Amino acid sequence: MTVMLSTRGLSKSFVLHLRDGLRMNVLDGVDLAVAAGECVVLSGPSGAGKSTLMRSLYGNYRADSGAIWVRHDGAMVDIAAADPRSILAVRHKTLGYVSQFLRVVPRVPALDVVAEVLLTRGVGPDAARERARSLLMTLNIPARLHAIPPATFSGGEQQRVNLARGFIAEHPILLLDEPTASLDADNRAVVIEMVRAAKTRGTAIVAICHDADVRDAIADRLFAMSPYQDAA
Amino acid sequence: MNDPTLLSGRGLGLRFGGITALAEVDVDLWPGEILAIVGESGSGKTTLLNVLSGRIVPDSGVVWYRDPAGQLHDVHVMPAPALRTLHRSDWGFVHQDPRQNLRMSVSAGGNVGERLMAQGARHYGDIRSAALDWLAQVEIDADRIDDLPRTFSGGMLQRLQIARTLVTHPRLVFMDEPTGGLDVSVQARLLDLIRSLVTRLGIAVVLVTHDIAVARLLAHRIAVMQRGRIVETGLTDQVLDDPRHPYTQLLVSSVLSA
Numbered sequence: 311m312t313v314m315l316s317t318r319g320l321s322k323s324f325v326l327h328l329r330d331g332l333r334m335n336v337l338d339g340v341d342l343a344v345a346a347g348e349c350v351v352l353s354g355p356s357g358a359g360k361s362t363l364m365r366s367l368y369g370n371y372r373a374d375s376g377a378i379w380v381r382h383d384g385a386m387v388d389i390a391a392a393d394p395r396s397i398l399a400v401r402h403k404t405l406g407y408v409s410q411f412l413r414v415v416p417r418v419p420a421l422d423v424v425a426e427v428l429l430t431r432g433v434g435p436d437a438a439r440e441r442a443r444s445l446l447m448t449l450n451i452p453a454r455l456h457a458i459p460p461a462t463f464s465g466g467e468q469q470r471v472n473l474a475r476g477f478i479a480e481h482p483i484l485l486l487d488e489p490t491a492s493l494d495a496d497n498r499a500v501v502i503e504m505v506r507a508a509k510t511r512g513t514a515i516v517a518i519c520h521d522a523d524v525r526d527a528i529a530d531r532l533f534a535m536s537p538y539q540d541a542a
Numbered sequence: 543m544n545d546p547t548l549l550s551g552r553g554l555g556l557r558f559g560g561i562t563a564l565a566e567v568d569v570d571l572w573p574g575e576i577l578a579i580v581g582e583s584g585s586g587k588t589t590l591l592n593v594l595s596g597r598i599v600p601d602s603g604v605v606w607y608r609d610p611a612g613q614l615h616d617v618h619v620m621p622a623p624a625l626r627t628l629h630r631s632d633w634g635f636v637h638q639d640p641r642q643n644l645r646m647s648v649s650a651g652g653n654v655g656e657r658l659m660a661q662g663a664r665h666y667g668d669i670r671s672a673a674l675d676w677l678a679q680v681e682i683d684a685d686r687i688d689d690l691p692r693t694f695s696g697g698m699l700q701r702l703q704i705a706r707t708l709v710t711h712p713r714l715v716f717m718d719e720p721t722g723g724l725d726v727s728v729q730a731r732l733l734d735l736i737r738s739l740v741t742r743l744g745i746a747v748v749l750v751t752h753d754i755a756v757a758r759l760l761a762h763r764i765a766v767m768q769r770g771r772i773v774e775t776g777l778t779d780q781v782l783d784d785p786r787h788p789y790t791q792l793l794v795s796s797v798l799s800a
Contacts, residue, residue, distance in 0.1 A: 319794035328795060369777065371784040394763050394777040396574065415737070415759065416730035430741070 312381070314483050314514035315367065316343040320376035320390070322359075322366055328462075335538045336362045339376070342533055346482070349505060349515040349528050352367045354535035361530050363535070366390075367516060368407045369397040380405060380483065402430070406481030410488045412472040414461045420446065420471050421456040427479040445474040449500055465492040477504055484508060486517040490524050502527045547608060548573050548714060548746050551594055552678050554603035558578045562770040564600060569765065570770075573713065574744040578751060578761035578778065580793065586770040587750040588718055594748060595635060595716045610713070630660045634707035638719035640699040644691050644706065649702065650677065653686035661710055676705040680735060693796050697728035708739060715740075721756055723783045735758055754797050758782055766790045 322337040336359040344350050352360040356398070365371040367378055367391045367539075378389040382404040389397060401407070420427075421442050428438035446456060449470040460471045469492045476484065486505070490498045498521065502516070505515065505528045520527045525532075551579050554567040563586050571577055579587045594605055596617040605617040609632065610669050617625065629635065636641050636795065643651050654673040655663075674684055680701035688749040691699055709716060720736065721729040737760055740747055751757055756765050758778055764773040766789065774787040785791045 323785070324784075327791050365783070370779050372776075372780055372786070394780075395575075397777055415734065417734045468557060 312346045313343050314346050314377045314381045315516065317341060318377045320378060321374045322362055322371060323374055337366065338538050344514045344516055346512045347509050347516050348455040348530045349509055349517060350531055350533050351517045351519050351525050351529040352535055355537065357537050358535040359538065360535055361487065364487055364518060368405060368485055369401070402482055404478050405483050405485070406479060406520070407485045408426060408473055408487065408489055409475030409523065410491060412468040414459065416461070419457045419458055420451065420460045423460060423471060424474040424478055425519060427475065433478070441476065441478060444473070446476055449474055450497060466494065466497065469493060470497060473501060477508065480511065482511070482512070483514045486515060486518065486519070488518055490519065490521055498524055548733060549594065549608045552604050554590070554600045556589060556592055556598070556600045556604070562749055566595065566793070567772055569594065571746050571748060575763065576740065576747040576749060576761045578749045578757035578764045579767060579768035580751060580754060581765060582752060585767040587767055589714050590767070591718055591748060591750045593699050595633065605708050613703065623657055630657065631710055632713050634712040634715040636703055636707050636715060636717040636720050638722045640703035643703050644699065646691050649688045649690060650682065650694070651701055653691065653702060654709050655707055657710050676709050679739065679783055680705045697732060704736065708743065711743065712745060714746045718748055719751055721753065735789045736760065754782060754794065766793065769772065
């Protein structure tokens with residue numbers, strides 16, 4: 311079993327300076343390990359810190375203490391201590407993140423939004439767009455929409471463009487934040503299939519997923535989280 | 543090369559009379575990297591840009607530039623003609639007001655071709671076809687090539703300035719509020735253009751902006767300035783999504799989202 315991602319004593323709090331320095335403790339000594347080909351779903355009530363953990367794993371939030379080890383290029387990199395350029399390199403090649411909402415770039419057509427990662431990796435434009443096209447079709451985004459910037463798409467369509475963008479690069483580690491929240495049953499089934507295929511490829515996956523059916527279909531195990539308990 | 547750093551400012555300090563314009567500022571830039579400098583008016587962003595590009599000499603500190611041969615140059619000690627050559631070739635400067643850079647009495651094509659000629663290009667046909675190519679890249683119709691810039695809209699002028707700057711394939715471009723003062727729709731087009739050109743050509747950029755959305759869209763790293771100091775720096779999305787310094791928290795929370 312190859313561990314692809316693990317945390318040791320990961321803690322995270324937020325200090326709100328505009329609220330008189332109010333301190334919000336969210337993560338307290340989280341230990342998590344995810345192996346290649348495994349999907350771990352974070353579970354727990356709202357406010358348990360699932361999204362905070364996910365964003366910390368991606369290096370989007372900065373950990374206060376603890377380590378986040380990611381297997382990158384055969385070595386372990388600590389995201390919690392890495393400099394910005396190293397984090398960008400890890401994200402580029404190893405660590406993919408599908409957020410709940412697509413951040414649209416003005417004027418860029420859906421097809422290029424999806425193909426972008428491959429293009430930045432040096433894949434030829436034709437091959438990259440062909441791969442993007444087929445992934446969008448798999449996610450039931452019809453060809454007539456491919457040339458249109460997704461700003462005007464529905465929530466479900468944007469989420470599917472975002473999924474295509476997240477899956478196209480086949481990162482060895484994938485973080486999925488509510489990947490099916492805005493999707494109908496047919497498209498949920500497509501996403502379940504994509505996650506299964508990724509696991510078969512050996513992708514390590516961490517997901518947040520409130521939909522019980524999807525969770526049961528993709529999770530190898532649950533990682534239970536509960537709201538931070540202040541020491542009495 | 544062990545240290546690929548393209549541009550490095552160390553311990554930069556500058557005072558204008560009793561006002562601290564810069565204090566203890568350290569900046570590093572790698573090839574192909576886009577660094578945004580954000581902060582409110584008067585925070586020292588533009589002063590820093592001018593110091594990094596050799597246009598203002600700081601009271602203390604040093605700015606190094608590594609040329610394509612790997613040679614390091616102290617930007618503030620190098621002879622003026624050498625600095626001018628750098629500004630005409632390896633470097634580019636995009637001003638908020640394109641009129642500062644463009645020659646308003648010279649045609650659009652002439653404005654683009656002039657920088658090539660300054661680099662020694664002499665063949666008229668080559669210069670004109672390079673100008674045409676760059677006008678197309680910044681989405682200016684070929685039939686406007688002989689028109690004077692004063693007949694252009696603000697957004698077109700800014701795009702012309704970008705063509706004039708990038709035609710010599712600089713390795714490093716300084717940008718001062720490149721989308722400031724433009725309509726939102728024009729801004730979006732310009733941002734997309736800057737983003738795709740800079741990525742495709744692998745140009746390093748120091749970008750000064752007060753607009754956090756612009757920084758998020760374009761920059762790999764961000765430095766937040768307040769009263770002449772860098773109060774917070776890091777990966778763009780980290781600093782904007784998980785701001786730590788009180789001033790950064792204020793800056794991020796003050797943005798209206800559409």
